[in-house]
Amino acid sequence: MEARFSRRDFAATFLRLVGVIMNVRGRVIVTGIGKSGIVARKMTATLTSTGTPAIFLHPADAGHGDLGMVTPDDVVLMLSHSGESTELGPIIQYCKRFSIPLLAMTARPDSTVALAADICIDMPEVREACPNALTPTTSTTVQMAFGDALAVSLMEMRGFSADDFHKFHPNGRLGAQLVKVRELMVTNGDVPTVPEDASLLDATIEMTRARLGGTAIVDRAGRLIGAFTDGDLRRTVTGKQNLTDPVGRFMTVTPLSIGPDELASDALRIMHEKNITLLFVCEKDRLIGAIHMHELLHAGVA
Known part of the structure; x- marks a missing residue:
């Protein structure tokens, strides 16, 4: 002994x-x-x-x-x-x-x-x-x-780490708070995206297709350079703009984005603070996904 x-x-x-x-x-x-x-x-x-x-x-x-x-x-x-x-x-x-x-x-x-x-x-x-x-x-x-x-x-x-904790707590409220953005974001063809030379009509059609309340504007390298949302569209159509006008004239420059390995709870916090419902997900400035507030709330993130 x-x-x-x-x-x-x-x-x-x-x-x-x-x-x-x-x-x-x-x-x-x-x-x-x-x-x-x-x-x-x-x-x-x-x-x-x-x-x-x-x-x-x-x-x-x-x-x-x-x-x-x-x-x-x-x-x-x-x-x-x-x-x-x-x-x-x-x-x-x-x-x-x-x-x-x-x-x-x-x-x-x-x-x-x-x-x-x-x-x-x-x-x-x-x-x-x-x-x-x-x-x-x-x-x-x-x-x-x-x-x-x-x-x-x-x-x-x-x-x-928190990642290890999440592995052992995938369910319930604790698990929801530790979910990463990449686990809830939409990817590939589900991400609303138009090129920088797209028209207002192109952006409107893309927003309607994806049903996320907005679309990303990307350059030829796939980098996120702007965002065009339902709110932007309403403000635009109240004027006398032509739907053939380039969307770049009306987009939000340097839109908010988040990384795929950030916590989903952080994404929800940003949305609440900035009064938005859609965040684009970028990795080294390249657009790789999008995440909507509805998905976060449905997953139990709070």
């Missing part, structure tokens, strides 16, 4: 624990009983969704076959306020028998769990918030904070 650290060395102990998990080839097997077990389940979910493969092992099922899920490549993280829950015994024995690293968090540094652990985080002495000072409240809050700190530390060590 490795040497223990006092509370004064919490930071060093925590870093050693993070280092063990970083180097494990398998998974983090998180376990606990009672309220600690509930915290352990939440900790498992947070670790798994942030790049650290983890699984919850219920102590009551461990001795009835579920110990088989623990492999020599794994590490066990055990939560126990008292450090004396009898249900944890089979897991401790299994770890010792097969040399599986045992990490622990407990409030009793002289408890069975603490003494058996290779690395143990000592919880601070806290008074439970309930009137009888018995119901796990403050102590479980401390456990929860430890779990979140562990997950965040591992995220930083792994360089876990």
